[in-house]
Amino acid sequence: MNTKIFKLLGATALTLAFAANATAQTRGGTLTTIIQPEPVILTSALNTAAPTGFFSANVFDGLVEYDNDFKLRPALAESWDVSKDSKTLTFHLRKGVKWHDGKPFTSADVKWTLENVWKKIHPRNQIIYGTVTGVDTPDDYTVIIRFSEPSLAVLSSLNSNGAQVLPKHLYEGTDILNNPYNNKPVGTGPFVFKEWSKGNYITLERNPNYWDKSKGVSKPYLDKIIFKVVPDAGARAAALEKGEAQYAPFSPVPLKDAERLAKLPGLKLETRGYDWISPWLFLDVNVDRPYFKDVRVRQALAYAIDLNAFNKVVWYGFGKPAVSPVVSTLKQFHTDDVPKYAYDPKKAEALLDEAGLKRGADGTRLRINLDYLPYGDDYKRSGEYIKQALKRIGIDVNVRAQDTPTYTKRVYGDRDYDLSVVWFAGFADPLVGVTRAYWSDSVGKNIPWSNGSGYRSAEADKLIEQAQSSASQTERVALFKKLQQRVQTDLPSIPLLELHFFTVQASNLRDTVTGVDQIYSSLKNAWFDNTAKVAKAAP
Missing domain, CATH: 3.10.105.10 (Dipeptide-binding Protein; Domain 3)
Incomplete structure (x- = not known):
């Protein structure tokens, strides 16, 4: 990584002073993020391009999440078991989860997606699930996947990007690649799709019925996310500098401008979340x-x-x-x-x-x-x-x-x-x-x-x-x-x-990185700290 930027990130050039009592997440606010280029499709189960993955994880949950040490955390699956011979993988699904249209999420959705999408269409999962001989669903909350040979790589790709589950009731019997819900997605995730104005923006709103809660408070904390399409690199830098956008991943600005932006008190460069x-x-x-x-x-x-x-x-x-x-x-x-x-x-x-x-x-x-x-x-x-x-x-x-x-x-x-x-x-x-x-x-x-x-x-x-x-x-x-x-x-x-990618974000935007896969994970933990005081950049 560029050593000047590393010093700026790790030392005194970007110093944030927080109010002493700013410890609790604040609910509300609209996050404007930059997405570039514009996605071709909004469902990463069918297209693993970076813009689709960045957007899609906010609409769809994965079976698991990953923490900052690559360890698995429960998501749609509350727990899982691997047989001694590594040929059987069993998921115990979370109860009470609903798709955004109100239908219940069940083991039938996982089975259908594995058999029809992961094994046949997904560019990475075809080889990972290529030795699957059968998928059993003894009840609505249990999925048993049987392999003819061990498949040790499976556990490394079970998040929303690696194993995105599609709603069977909206896809079964359709032309999967041309299903209209590919571009008006219905997921189980923290944000609900509202609008795609092609060439301009994509809007998501908070899912009021999301299953994930922290200390009794339902996530996500943000009310809305607007994914703004900004093709010009200079315009992206200007939007971030003026505060018109507060979050932009995948090294969004001209690399020559990164050092200058890192010195601004209202912005910071984040390198975590790409591991x-x-x-x-x-x-x-x-x-x-x-x-x-x-x-x-x-x-x-x-x-x-x-x-x-x-x-x-x-x-x-x-x-x-x-x-x-x-x-x-x-x-x-x-x-x-x-x-x-x-x-x-x-x-x-x-x-x-x-x-x-x-x-x-x-x-x-x-x-x-x-x-x-x-x-x-x-x-x-x-x-x-x-x-x-x-x-x-x-x-x-x-x-x-x-x-x-x-x-x-x-x-x-x-x-x-x-x-x-x-x-x-x-x-x-x-x-x-x-x-x-x-x-x-x-x-x-x-x-x-x-x-x-x-x-x-x-x-x-x-x-x-x-x-x-x-x-x-x-x-x-x-x-x-x-x-x-x-x-x-x-x-x-x-x-x-x-x-070595980096993200540019507003300095008062908190908890944008909670795992090694953050760039392909949701922003359900993100929140604006309106009490934060930002120190001036060191000379």
Whole structure:
């Protein structure tokens, strides 16, 4: 992480002085938060894009929540049991929970969602629940999931983002992907959907019948949340500075402005709440393109990019050069013992010559397109940086801009692209977030945030499937390390950075972070401390 920002966050540059008696949460108020880009869909059970996940967790609960130590806390499930052979997982559901339309939440909702959504549509859960042989519901509040093989990764992805439950009574018998309730969601969560003015805002209001209470006081504390769509990065910074918005995640402002905003007494930068997602930025290479079938060409791309300079120039130090798709903070699973591609443009040129891609009369070896994730200027500038890096080795790159639906269809459906700059959440277990980028079964199925490169490897598939079914965590760790070595040898995707996201929020907004997955969790605990006094920033 940028050391200047770290000092500002951890020391005296941002000092908050609270009134002595400001200990109890205050009920009321409207929180305006910035969401960018605008979600394509409002239900993360069907689309795991970051904007959808950030919004959706406020409408839908998960079976569990995660605390600040990755430990499980009860949510829709009050308790759970895992059999000794790890092949049976039993959930004991909370009684009295209702969907926002008044219908009771029951085990039938969980069973239907698992069988029809998690196993068939969800880009991450297809592999996690792929070995499910049956789901029993002996009563309305018990769900028994039976696996043919152990599935140790399940417990790491049971929150609203990982295991979002849909209302069976509104989805059964419908075209799930085109169900109108995908965009006017009915959940069990702390806030109720009210309006989506496309291109402008999404409004949620407090759920007066929410099950979660603290010391007899019903949550959530806020009356309303307005998710405001602000496409321009400068406008987002201005809205936060003027107090027109009080909360904005995923590094919402130009990175060069982060230090300035961190010094303002009315704002603070928050880096917690992203631990669960373990984000990494990478360059997907369409290995079905004739010129990218040769691994030497893919290696040349990697050698051509100076990741240290890329991190400093484009990402202002809010990242760390990556050597593997498993980020280094996942110490149990990460390995440095993989093929590495340190910046070496001369070696890149030699590899291209060996592959038969000689420079033409104009010095160009190859002309290709690069599509970047349309999530803001950082990704556009990433594409432009890579364009310049590849130009030095004779590859002419056309950087293309488009909206999110066009981008995802181009990459994951039509596969009409050459290079793609994108980030994935790796999550707490590689089986949840990393293997989807390499598992051949999802290629070309138009499932966003899956195997966009088109990589097909019998060895990689076997390692993934063995890790999926192993009952030994030690064995799973060894398998994931072998997988990292395999994919870094084949290089269908080039890891660029381990990303360090931050949130900008009003300094009197309290309890926005209560777990490692906060960015994909609800704001039911958030409240405005109107008694707070904000000290001036230190010089």
